[in-house]
Every structure is written in structure tokens, then in C-alpha cells.
Amino acid sequence: MQRRFSNAIKLNLATVRFLVTKSGLPQKSILPSHSTKTLQRVLNTGYASPAVAHQLAQRLNVTLDDLQRDTPSDNWPDALPQLWLYEDLTQIDSTERWISFISSGFNGLALDSSPISAINPLTQALDRIGRRNRSVVLRRTAQDFQLEIRQFHEAPKEGPPNFFFPMGCRFFPVTRTGDSISRTPLTSKQIDFMWASLHSWALNNTDLLSVDGACEAQHPDDYKVLVRFFEGEPAKQTLIGSRLYRHLNGDFRCALIDYIESMDTTTRISAHSTFAGTEIEAMPSLRYLNEPDWQQRYKTVRVNLVQEVSRGELHIAPWRSAFRHTFTTGVTSRKWKDCWHHGHSYPGQDLDYESVPPLAPDPALEHNGALRIKCPTPTDAWLALWETTGVDA
Known part of the structure; x- marks a missing residue:
């Protein structure tokens, strides 16, 4: 018999299963503060405690009401x-x-x-x-x-x-x-x-x-790393720029480590998987809440592997969810040895560390306008997950 809390919230089981499927997120990252058995219980019964229901809605980028509504049958x-x-x-x-x-x-x-x-x-x-x-x-x-x-x-x-x-x-x-x-x-x-x-x-x-x-690629090393930079808390984020890096295990990894190590020790770092990518949040400590520049101190970095098919046009490239989970865990815990990827070569001595660009917007990309990020298929199930500008269907 499934254990059910006395104050459990009834969710629409079909809607929850649909949104979990559409998210493309690994089960371990959907409810990071709970075991995968908790998510399985929700997917099997449709019931969740208030805390689990609210966290699930947040991770799926919907409201609690959305989890209780019917999903259109042609999308399910x-x-x-x-x-x-x-x-x-x-x-x-x-x-x-x-x-x-x-x-x-x-x-x-x-x-x-x-x-x-x-x-x-x-x-x-x-x-x-x-x-x-x-x-x-x-x-x-x-x-x-x-x-x-x-x-x-x-x-x-x-x-x-x-x-x-x-x-x-x-x-x-x-x-x-x-x-x-x-x-x-x-x-x-x-x-x-x-x-x-x-x-x-x-x-x-x-x-x-x-x-x-x-x-489109002969080897994973052909993929570039697209980084998009945002300021402000999640509900009021502003895209401030982008940068392309040549190598996941090379210039991007070095720039990321320097970026995080240079932060105030009170800054909280959180990383998690997103649709075919990762998101890294740098959250200011509570002592800055009354400061006028608090919003600017809340920074988010979104990372995707991409294939550049023409100047300014990018296609989303594969990035294994298991590797992204190891990567985001390493970033959150600042264990840099975990922040490299199998299948991608390691530049080692071939990398010119002096020429590694910082983890910051590239002015050249800003002047040329927004990059066009092209999803493999322009269906609603994909575009709903790309709510920011710069997406070309």
C-alpha cells in the first residue's frame, strides 16, 4: 500500500506524466532534495505532499494549478x-x-x-x-x-x-x-x-x-559550447549576452572554474540539468537583500552544446544526461575533477591558458545581434522549453 500524507495534494496524473516526459530531465534532478522513489510514487499515484508538489511545479516551470489541470489529448x-x-x-x-x-x-x-x-x-x-x-x-x-x-x-x-x-x-x-x-x-x-x-x-x-x-559533426569535439548570461531572480531574468567556447573540456572548463573561484565565498552556487543543457545559478547571500543592486548580483548561466552550421545559426547538439548530472554535481560541490566529460578529448598542454576568454558576454556577439538557436524539430513540445529570445523555429 502506498503511503499517503493526510494533507496530500491530488495532481492530474496524466498531466504530471506528460510534463515530466516533455522536460527531458533525468529523474534524479527533477526532485533533487528527494529520492527517485518519491517521484515514482507521484507518477504512480498522482498524490504528493505540498512541499513535493510545489518543488515539482517549480522544476517543470509550471504552476501548481497547471499540475492539476487536464492536458490536451493531442499533446499527451x-x-x-x-x-x-x-x-x-x-x-x-x-x-x-x-x-x-x-x-x-x-x-x-x-x-x-x-x-x-x-x-x-x-x-x-x-x-x-x-x-x-x-x-x-x-x-x-x-x-x-x-x-x-x-x-x-x-x-x-x-x-x-x-x-x-x-x-x-x-x-x-x-x-x-x-x-x-x-x-x-x-x-x-x-x-x-x-x-x-x-x-x-x-x-x-x-x-x-x-x-x-x-x-553535422564528425566527433563530439566538433561541438562548441554556447553560454548565455542572465541577471535577476528567475522570475525577472534579463538576457545580457552570450559567448561561444571552442571546447567543453578546454577553454570553457577553465573559464568556468575561474568564474566561480573568483566569487565571494558567501555566494551560493547551484547547478542543475535543463532541457539538453545545464543551468548554473550564483545567488547572493541574504545580507545583500536590502542592497539596491541585489537583482544584478543574482546571475544565471545557461550552457548548451551546439553545432554551428552557418554564421550565427546553431543547432542543439547531444549532451548525455548522465554526464550533465555528474557535471552539475561537481559544479555545486566545487569538485572540479568531476567537471570534465568522457567522449570529449582533454586539451592538456595544448591549451593556451593565457588566451582563455572569461566567462562573460562576448561584445562581438552582442553587436551582431542574437544568435539563432535552431531546435531539430520546431514543434510546440520543444519550443515551450525555449522561452528566451534567440530561438528560431
């Missing part, structure tokens, strides 16, 4: 069919020697849950190839989706990395009536939601991502 993932057919690419493509994607099934076919459910075949297959150097290719046709997974060796000095252990599948929804199975057609809104959800899943679980055959 449960509107998607729950039974899907997965067809092994070993049965489709003979040009490459594929490892079987289907761990259990018949003749390369398997019936399983939705690809965006909490426990899904895509994540299980990705875990089979290991935790490092993951590459994902997403494709789609009118009603089918296709996933390809590979591992890659560390890239040589020049040229693309070497890929190995390829596996993949094609999948689509079906309806089962007794022993009979038939395709279930998807509406255009369901297709858009599924495509956006697959993008979100890939951004949080892989190191290289190709969409419909277009690979």
Missing part, C-alpha cells in the same frame, strides 16, 4: 498507441553486417512497448553497446521510424571516427486483436510528437546524432 503521449512492432535491420539492410537489435522475438520481429515509454526497447539496446562513444541515426518515413546505433573509436587527428557494433530497427505502432496484428495509423500531430520525443531521447542519451542521414 498516452494518445499514442502503446503496442509497437520492432523489425530488426538485419532483415532489411544487407549492405552492412548488423548486430541483432531484437534480443527476444521471432524472425527479427518483436512486439514491445512505446519507444518513448519509461522502459523502452531503444534505451535497452543502447545500453547493450556500452556507456561511452555512442552514435545514433534517426530516420523517418510517412508512418515508420528507424533507429541506427553504433559505437565509435576516439577520432584520429584528421578524418571521421571508426564506427563498429552497428545495430538498428524500424518500428511502427500496431493493433493486436487475438492472433491478428495490423498497423495503427498515426495522425500528423502524433507523428510530430513522436519525432520530437525521439530527438529529445537521443540528445540525452548519445554523443553523436545524425537526423535523416545528415551528420
Whole structure:
């Protein structure tokens, strides 16, 4: 029997599950002051203590009333069919020697849950190839989706990395009536939601991502680090500028450490994961609350990996949620040895520390206007998570 507080608040279970799915946040960071069992209890029962309900609303960027309202059915993932057919690419493509994607099934076919459910075949297959150097290719046709997974060796000095252990599948929804199975057609809104959800899943679980055959990067080192700077408390933030760094483990890491170490020891540092990125808050101590410049002392830094496809246009790049969790924990506790990332090379002696730019807005970017940040798919499920300026659909 589930334990329920006497003053527990009843939430709309479908709405909470939808918002948690849409956030793309790892479960450990949604309720950071509670165990993941607390979140699972809320997702299973729809009840939460007042403290948990308010924290959940804050982390999902909604109000408590929003958590109690109905979610439109055309946006809710449960509107998607729950039974899907997965067809092994070993049965489709003979040009490459594929490892079987289907761990259990018949003749390369398997019936399983939705690809965006909490426990899904895509994540299980990705875990089979290991935790490092993951590459994902997403494709789609009118009603089918296709996933390809590979591992890659560390890239040589020049040229693309070497890929190995390829596996993949094609999948689509079906309806089962007794022993009979038939395709279930998807509406255009369901297709858009599924495509956006697959993008979100890939951004949080892989190191290289190709969409419909277009690979924008040869190696994670090709990704740049976009940092956006804000002033003011969260409800009244103002974007004051941006800066691009060349390397996650190089100039950005050095600039971040210098930035935090130079702060007043009374400044509270908090870091957490956001949609495909991280956010670092520098909160002034309470003794500054009566100072006229208190708002300017509250600073927020938002960090994303991006691929620069043309001058001023950026595409969001994958940044593994597990690595971001380790990174934000290291920043909050100021354990700098945890603030580097697997899969990205470490510049070491090749880094010119004297030329590392500070963690501050780049005047050149300000003069050229706002950077255009392009999400992989311009659906409402994505754009709602990018409420700041500079987002191009």
C-alpha cells in the first residue's frame, strides 16, 4: 500500500506524466532534495505532499494549478498507441553486417512497448553497446521510424571516427486483436510528437546524432559550447549576452572554474540539468537583500552544446544526461575533477591558458545581434522549453 500524507495534494496524473516526459530531465534532478522513489510514487499515484508538489511545479516551470489541470489529448503521449512492432535491420539492410537489435522475438520481429515509454526497447539496446562513444541515426518515413546505433573509436587527428557494433530497427505502432496484428495509423500531430520525443531521447542519451542521414559533426569535439548570461531572480531574468567556447573540456572548463573561484565565498552556487543543457545559478547571500543592486548580483548561466552550421545559426547538439548530472554535481560541490566529460578529448598542454576568454558576454556577439538557436524539430513540445529570445523555429 502506498503511503499517503493526510494533507496530500491530488495532481492530474496524466498531466504530471506528460510534463515530466516533455522536460527531458533525468529523474534524479527533477526532485533533487528527494529520492527517485518519491517521484515514482507521484507518477504512480498522482498524490504528493505540498512541499513535493510545489518543488515539482517549480522544476517543470509550471504552476501548481497547471499540475492539476487536464492536458490536451493531442499533446499527451498516452494518445499514442502503446503496442509497437520492432523489425530488426538485419532483415532489411544487407549492405552492412548488423548486430541483432531484437534480443527476444521471432524472425527479427518483436512486439514491445512505446519507444518513448519509461522502459523502452531503444534505451535497452543502447545500453547493450556500452556507456561511452555512442552514435545514433534517426530516420523517418510517412508512418515508420528507424533507429541506427553504433559505437565509435576516439577520432584520429584528421578524418571521421571508426564506427563498429552497428545495430538498428524500424518500428511502427500496431493493433493486436487475438492472433491478428495490423498497423495503427498515426495522425500528423502524433507523428510530430513522436519525432520530437525521439530527438529529445537521443540528445540525452548519445554523443553523436545524425537526423535523416545528415551528420553535422564528425566527433563530439566538433561541438562548441554556447553560454548565455542572465541577471535577476528567475522570475525577472534579463538576457545580457552570450559567448561561444571552442571546447567543453578546454577553454570553457577553465573559464568556468575561474568564474566561480573568483566569487565571494558567501555566494551560493547551484547547478542543475535543463532541457539538453545545464543551468548554473550564483545567488547572493541574504545580507545583500536590502542592497539596491541585489537583482544584478543574482546571475544565471545557461550552457548548451551546439553545432554551428552557418554564421550565427546553431543547432542543439547531444549532451548525455548522465554526464550533465555528474557535471552539475561537481559544479555545486566545487569538485572540479568531476567537471570534465568522457567522449570529449582533454586539451592538456595544448591549451593556451593565457588566451582563455572569461566567462562573460562576448561584445562581438552582442553587436551582431542574437544568435539563432535552431531546435531539430520546431514543434510546440520543444519550443515551450525555449522561452528566451534567440530561438528560431
